[in-house]
Amino acid sequence: MTQHAADGHHEIQVRGARENNLKGVDIDIPKRRLTVFTGVSGSGKSSLVFGTIAAESQRLINETYTAFVQSFMTSAARPDVDAMHNLTTAIVLDQERMGVNSRSTVGTATDAFTMLRIVFSRLGDPYVGTSSAFSFNTPEGMCPRCEGMGEVTAVDPDQLVDREKSLNEDAITVPNMGVGTYNWETFASTGLFDPDKKLKNYTDAEWEDFLYKPATKVKIGTKSFNYEGLVVKIQRVYLNKDREAMQPHIRAFADRAVSFADCPDCGGSRLSQAALGSRINGVNIAECAAMQISDLAAFVRGLDEPSVAPLLVNLIGLLDSLVEIGLGYLSLDRSTGTLSGGEAQRVKMVRHLGSSLTDVTYVFDEPTTGLHPHDIARMNDLLIRLRDKGNTVLVVEHKPEVIEIADHVVDLGPGAGQHGGEICYYGDVAGLRASDTLTGRHLDHRARLRETFRKPSGHLSIKGAAQHNLRDVDVEIPLGVLTVVTGVAGSGKSSLIHGNLAGRDGVVVADQSPIRGSRRSNPATYTGLLNPVRNAFAKANGVKAALFSANSEGACPTCNGLGLIFTDVAMMGQVASVCEQCEGLRFTPEVLTYTLNGKNISEVLGMPVEEAVDFFPSGQAHAIVSRLADVGLGYLRLGQPLNTLSGGERQRLKLAIHMAEDRSVYVLDEPTTGLHLADVDQLLALLDRLVDSGNTVIAIEHHQAVMAHADWIVDLGPGAGHDGGQVVFTGTPAELIADADTLTARHLRDYVA
Template identity: 75%
Template sequence: MTTPPHGDRLVPADSHHTIQVRGARENNLADISLDLPKRRLTVFTGVSGSGKSSLVFGTIAAESQRLINETYPAFVQSFMRSQARPDVDGLHHLSAAIVVDQERMGTNSRSTVGTVTDAYTMLRIVFSRLGEPHIGTSTAFSFNSPEGMCPRCEGLGQASRIDVDQLVDRDLSLNDGAITVPGFAVGSWYWQVIARSGRIDADRKLRDFTAREWEEFLHGGATKVKVGSNTLTYEGLVTKIQRIHLAKDRDAMQPHIRAFVDRAVVFTDCPDCGGTRLNPAALSSRINGVTIAECSAMQISDLAAFLAGIGDHSVGPLLSGLRRLLESLVEIGLGYLSLDRTSSTLSGGEAQRVKMVRHLGSSLTDVTYVFDEPTTGLHPHDIERMNGLLLRLRDKGNTVLVVEHKPEVIAIADHVVDLGPGAGSDGGRVCYTGDVPGLRASGTLTGRHLEHRARLRERTREPRGGLTVKGADLHNLQDVEVEVPLGVLTVVTGVAGSGKSSLVHGYLAQRDGVAVADQSPIRGSRRSNPATYTGLLSPIRTAFARANGVKAALFSANSAGACPNCGGIGLVYTDLAMMAGVASVCEQCDGRRFTPEVLTYRLHGRNISEVLAMSVAEAHDFFPSGRAHAVLRRLMDVGLGYLRLGQPLNTLSGGERQRLKLAVHMAEKSTVYILDEPTAGLHPADVDQLLALLDRLVDAGDSVIVIEHHQAVMAHADWLIDLGPGGGHDGGRVVFTGTPADLVAHGDTLTARHLRAYVSG
């Protein structure tokens, strides 16, 4: 039986059981059409850049959320982020989509695990009812409310102290350059206001200042002074630094300013509240002898056990809900966290799992849940639990769409969509749709690699010295002492929360000669792209300038050659007042970003816009030698050959950002590289390429230290450092050091069991 004709084809009567995608062309999607079964778990596979995210996030989820937003009044829409309609002919039978991604949870220091999950809100109500002595309503326990916050630190829990010797050299005078703060060099504007104010002797060494002069120099309040013919505002050095630097969000700072602030500012627990953020009244109220701050500082698994001992019926339903929430956090592998953990310190994987908890107890059904590599940051031991949660969401009657590379997750799929066959312009096509056995037999790149196993290294390389860590006690580390070998590939393993990041980032990353490439966002405007970030644009501009006998500034979309209508962005953003703003392609430059005159200049037959539209691989052939070729070679080496030179950085995944940073660091000739889960976002076929790159770095004389869960990287290592045995207070210890072969043969840790099964499978 069929329904009436739809367009020029018949649509099956049960078509409402599928999400129908017709003619999707977002980014590199090649006009694809496919049907996705509803109320099933569908996994999207394919190499990096094959179009998975463009299909799942950029098309299906984006259109669902756009249609939902359109149901709100125009006034409400004006407060929402505007979303353009995806480039697709048709999307039929969509349901409401909830995206659970790996975006970090902001940089607000007032946001904690407890506040973002509502667990702390529920705990506050419990204390307002049962706490002795009774001090008021739930807001009396809120560190974000004047009623409950510590008055000294205003609920932040920390006090900052500036190390003056990081600001100045006491053996110099102002005229000799005593101020070492960025932006305060001799002759600079800030320097002139201080040195020429008449309030400070600019020729006297700082060491010889009197107490009054020292106070005036560092902490003098804002006063008007004459500098030449100008009337300016004088401020003491510390006062000015607090205003121009410390009042800003750290992540919004330029890298050199951030490095200065990290060096000069010492953060300590607030002396009044001891870091609890709360005032004395809130800290005086107790349940069974325990304060709300002590509850918040407990490991979540311990807090769940503590609350199980409270049997007061007046808050019975509330306690039951709170316990269920905490048990969900434990079940999802986050039992090692505490409610007072600042949410900005969570990894992308942890943030995604925290968001996931919000939906586990939801009564909603027929929702489309969209996940972006939910196993990121998970040890193989924890992937089984994540799989169980995905299946639970499906079994409640929801459609679950997952972008994932891990064979363990692909194995539980009801339906698989494999995109490819390659990346960028070589991708964007459907290579296979169907069940998992069919994928294995399909002959696609993913199908061939499903059972792929990296072998243990036959001969491990000999270390050349090492980095010694002693007495490491950051976070949950328990007085760890370990030698990290140099000149080899070292992999640090362990379950989530075992202390890997605390050890590596806390005790190794700040040492001389160490370069860190992680997945954190790359700060920059919508103008930033791989060409600008890597310094590639400079030799490209120079080449165009020489070939055409004009100045290089013409070939920068941020300078003289920019289209005057869009300012070199290629898009025009229109504010529609109460309705959502719209971004449209600039009509004057047709999205090419440059003036017509600039586009007449050519290099080997291509204009600057056409060159920036090239993929890294195309540009690598286009620039066969010189500085540009060297930069492009490094981008090829890290597996980013499919990226376009002019692609905005905010469109890159965490794994792509990490590999881009690695390519930049490779030019700096660092001797020790630290990578944090470099396999994130990598297809199994690309993992082999990553391992070959790591081998090249080590064989060239460098040292590579990798935090990683992927068994292929573990098997390929020269040396393993395994932390555990569990997470939180059950972790923080080194449970094994040695070669992968030793771990497989003799180890009894969770990592040993999974690596043993991997290499024997």
């Protein structure tokens, strides 16, 4: 189905788009308008918007640079598309978490802290220097003790040793330091300690040397050793390393042995004493950075100083935008690594609202993720403001409130995966409503309240919860029912549930966080499906199972079973190209001669989950793929790399795995993320099945269909940040609608009406 608008230069033209599952899509997208792309998960929305339009725009911009500059950039392959015309610069605002660099904060990521530093360098009393004197990322501004990190690490000696034992009895419990290892020798053979003496009997001097002696050369007879105390060694070997790069058992040890405390010199503010001593109206820069952004905006408004007037106007504008976008509850000193995907996307968005660029194509991925219905209206205003500045705004979204404000809607489908990739509707919202597409039919669909609410079989108690903005909260979460925890963004939902239930016996948390090692991993390896599949291939062909693993013997030797060759090109980082030896199939030619029911291992891994349900009619393989289909991932290919999955898909994959375990309490964080209105019903049916088979489901969720479907609601608020942190309602959805006057109650009342 081809769609054309009137005049050539006023629309972005796409011809013959075949990226991923797109089936030769032709479309014209009007410029300087707000276009929303809809369709079920896996229908091809992201392939068209991100994989084709945004990818080609960014590739063409890179090609305008000199060869020298290009050598510093990662090179992108041209998307699979016949032709594209009239592209403008694309800026992608996705939900990838912002870099987890521990030096990055909301203030540094938005330039708000940079502006604040300049204000302090001009107005602060006493004067301490230029703006870099207030930066915790420069030598002159950082606290010397913690080097601008704000934290110091303390090591607990009892996590390193068993004091009841001697060195010869394996007293050191640190990984890779058992009896006989080189590390153990440096303690047992230096002559400083009696290897048969129990550690609890050491003198104070011996204990001090054993743990804290700085690196020194020790001579024993003709041999000389480098000796350092155990805690000193642990800090050097383990703690100065990137936590993410550690092996899991080392990371578990480091988490056990090390506690992080605010730096005693700077109180966690990361800054030098000089910077902390300079004040404006009695307030220093660290106190400004720790304020809730909505309060900081009020403080900055109170500064009347002609010498920095233009700067103050910009800073106030930036802080107001953060408040307007629903992030007023954050503070500038909040580390960006702790933001959710939705929060990260909104922080990135604020950087562009103040930009003087126009005629840019802004591309959004579900900008309402993590937003309460109350906040969605404000997000809509921002999308419209970006459009009205003369920009093209493309939004991938499922929420009817956002679809309503679109100038144009592009609906993809009709199904997911191989059943999608076509344009089902193109036009305005009224036309979508009247169309017979899945999206059109569901636009006004409402979940109903339950006729009867399930009765709890007991309760999980949370007492005195005080993490982040929670105000000493006591709450009973019912067991054996579906509980929805709701409230505006920043009201304290995650703090309450993750902070107090994660880690309890029988509680499993399925969230949207990235999955480690996800370039090699895929749904087949991650769910354990590959084991029964390999065994079935081995049995059918009379060969060994290891041949059918792309991480083992059967792997193509050229690409080591990745199907891609990653080349480090000068400064460009890694460039991926399809392996010419196996043509991306990942296995040796010999392995591909073995078949199971007429398909080789590469063809089986290329299968979507829904096809695999029929292909494996019984046994463990059938059980695993059925669970993947149950959670709405029927369109995923078994061998699809996990790093191509969205946050919502990752969460549903984790849920499918946990459904096989003997756990009884499931905590889900916005399980509707990335789900089409039609798929939400399927998710609700799945949650019902989990509860009806004796489990407890606790969902942190803003989607009103899920609230309406709940047995019990815990509503937090009344606002965000220091205006939140309290339980403002607990009870059934019917009671919420009938009696409560919270933001959630008002919106849910309208929804079911």
